Amino acid sequence: MDALAPGEYKRYAITADGISPRARQGHPNTVFTVTSDEHTETGRIEDEDAANRIAQHEKRMRKIETMKPEMRMPEWYGPKNAPITLMGWGATRHAIREAVDLLNADGVKANALHFIDIYPLDEARLEKELAKAQHLIDIEGNYTAQLAQVVRVYTGRAVDDKILKYNGRPFSGVEIANTVKIRMKHAAPRVAKISHNGHGGNAKKTSKRKVHA
Amino acid sequence: MIDVKVMPEFKLTPKSYEGEREVTWCPGCGDFGILNAVKQSLAQLQIPPYQAYFVSGIGCGSKLPDYVHSNGFLGLHGRSLPMAQGAKLANHDLKVIVTVGDGDAYGIGAGHFVHALRRNSDITMIVEDNKVYALTKGQYSPTSTKGWVASTTPDGAIEIEFNPVVMAIAGGATFVARTFSGDPKHMAATFAKAIQHKGFALVDVLQSCVVYNLVNTVEWYRPRVYKLDDDASYNPRDYNTAMAKAHEWGDRIPIGVLYVEEGRPTYEDQVKALEKGALVKQPLGGYSKATWDEFRASMM
Numbered sequence: 001m002d003a004l005a006p007g008e009y010k011r012y013a014i015t016a017d018g019i020s021p022r023a024r025q026g027h028p029n030t031v032f033t034v035t036s037d038e039h040t041e042t043g044r045i046e047d048e049d050a051a052n053r054i055a056q057h058e059k060r061m062r063k064i065e066t067m068k069p070e071m072r073m074p075e076w077y078g079p080k081n082a083p084i085t086l087m088g089w090g091a092t093r094h095a096i097r098e099a100v101d102l103l104n105a106d107g108v109k110a111n112a113l114h115f116i117d118i119y120p121l122d123e124a125r126l127e128k129e130l131a132k133a134q135h136l137i138d139i140e141g142n143y144t145a146q147l148a149q150v151v152r153v154y155t156g157r158a159v160d161d162k163i164l165k166y167n168g169r170p171f172s173g174v175e176i177a178n179t180v181k182i183r184m185k186h187a188a189p190r191v192a193k194i195s196h197n198g199h200g201g202n203a204k205k206t207s208k209r210k211v212h213a
Numbered sequence: 214m215i216d217v218k219v220m221p222e223f224k225l226t227p228k229s230y231e232g233e234r235e236v237t238w239c240p241g242c243g244d245f246g247i248l249n250a251v252k253q254s255l256a257q258l259q260i261p262p263y264q265a266y267f268v269s270g271i272g273c274g275s276k277l278p279d280y281v282h283s284n285g286f287l288g289l290h291g292r293s294l295p296m297a298q299g300a301k302l303a304n305h306d307l308k309v310i311v312t313v314g315d316g317d318a319y320g321i322g323a324g325h326f327v328h329a330l331r332r333n334s335d336i337t338m339i340v341e342d343n344k345v346y347a348l349t350k351g352q353y354s355p356t357s358t359k360g361w362v363a364s365t366t367p368d369g370a371i372e373i374e375f376n377p378v379v380m381a382i383a384g385g386a387t388f389v390a391r392t393f394s395g396d397p398k399h400m401a402a403t404f405a406k407a408i409q410h411k412g413f414a415l416v417d418v419l420q421s422c423v424v425y426n427l428v429n430t431v432e433w434y435r436p437r438v439y440k441l442d443d444d445a446s447y448n449p450r451d452y453n454t455a456m457a458k459a460h461e462w463g464d465r466i467p468i469g470v471l472y473v474e475e476g477r478p479t480y481e482d483q484v485k486a487l488e489k490g491a492l493v494k495q496p497l498g499g500y501s502k503a504t505w506d507e508f509r510a511s512m513m
């Protein structure tokens with residue numbers, strides 16, 4: 001701001017990366033308004049001019065693209081290439097980690113994929129991480145499997161099983177480990193895929209299909 | 214945006230605060246007079262545009278900061294006070310002035326209003342009180358008269374009207390005034406007093422709305438309002454006197470400074486972190502990026 005001539009500063013300047021340089025109000029070199037209404041580059045209300053609206057809205061949306069590479073991918077825990085992956089987010093993190101340790105100690109090879117940042121979701125990078133999971137089990141403390149839905153909407157990857165808890169109490173590691181064991185006992189083995197031309201063939205390990213319908 | 218026109222040796226006039234935007238209020242709206250009076254009062258006090266900070270919500274009245282050459286934050290409906298108090302905490306060198314409608318202030322913003330009263334931030338709240346929700350086409354507001362017929366009250370408003378000045382005095386405001394959009398000089402003088410007051414100052418402006426309030430017009434108010442400022446015997450420092458005056462309404466409506474309490478420390482006076490000066494001018498706690506990253510990681 002010190003370097004700017006009076007009146008030069010534009011709070012909502014149209015930029016390539018969508019980020020307009022932010023100055024603090026109260027500097028002698030300029031005055032400006034910020035507004036929740038659609039605005040001009042200088043922060044004045046302008047909701048009648050469609051061209052202005054398009055320019056400002058596209059600028060804001062470009063900011064999302066700028067953010068994507070900075071988003072953190074879900075973190076892996078446990079052995080690589082495990083046949084079972086437990087997927088979760090938020091406060092289930094430690095219970096899921098405990099479950100992974102218990103399962104591996106019992107000879108059931110499993111790992112965990114835990115989400116930290118969700119939006120803006122970087123689909124391309126996330127697809128690569130999900131491709132590493134084989135039997136993907138969603139662990140969530142809600143009825144509708146919110147994370148599994150988001151993952152499916154953005155990447156197309158459906159989970160293979162869900163363990164959902166909604167009695168208002170947190171998960172424990174033992175509970176998750178035991179449930180996984182029971183589910184895996186009843187889960188159909190990864191079936192051979194019978195193609196329409198009659199040729200058999202094993203489903204790829206990274207198959208996105210549900211294997212135990 | 215217009216270049217800063219102010220130089221130290223330059224005398225500020227109402228023109229110094231003139232915005233570059235076309236004003237979109239209806240011809241004849243009381244808000245025009247309020248806007249002019251706000252500029253007059255800033256000029257009277259010689260406050261440079263960059264040292265003022267206007268905060269508003271959504272509504273016709275809330276558009277006022279868009280028409281002033283100064284800093285402003287036009288936020289969400291009903292949320293101007295949290296913004297204003299936050300701005301004052303961040304930079305208490307600024308003169309923070311809230312300009313909102315009665316719906317914004319006393320309807321959706323009522324919860325913020327009562328706490329602002331007892332908090333005593335050094336800010337000025339100017340309420341453009343036209344007794345209706347004008348921007349959204351005339352629904353009844355908290356200050357509408359009982360029985361008020363509008364689109365959402367086809368059989369008349371059931372609630373009794375909210376009395377902002379009684380509420381403000383009872384709630385702990387240290388400056389409570391009323392003025393009238395048909396009296397430019399009185400408005401400018403009252404705003405100047407409010408801005409000068411150290412502590413939370415409310416000015417409720419009896420504002421005409423030429424489209425949606427055809428009852429409480431300038432012609433309706435003119436014979437009813439009388440100025441407390443003309444009455445040397447009126448003592449705004451006496452709580453009970455002020456309370457009694459604040460209840461007066463109808464054939465005679467008092468305008469001017471109803472209540473004032475001097476000397477109560479402001480909220481900002483009592484925040485330790487502000488002793489070293491405005492927050493915005495202090496360094497960021499001296500923490501390195503590594504410390505912040507470590508702190509962030511510990512929260513995960």
Ligand SMILES: Cc1ncc(C[n+]2csc(CCOP(=O)(O)OP(=O)(O)O)c2C)c(N)n1
Pocket residue numbers: 271272273274275289290313314315316317318321341343345346347348349354
């Ligand atoms: C959260 C929210 N609720 C409702 C609205 C719709 N709304 C916009 S302005 C307004 C009321 C306007 O009345 P007032 O605040 O008295 O201002 P005036 O237009 O009369 O100056 C309402 C209800 C909104 N914008 N945001």
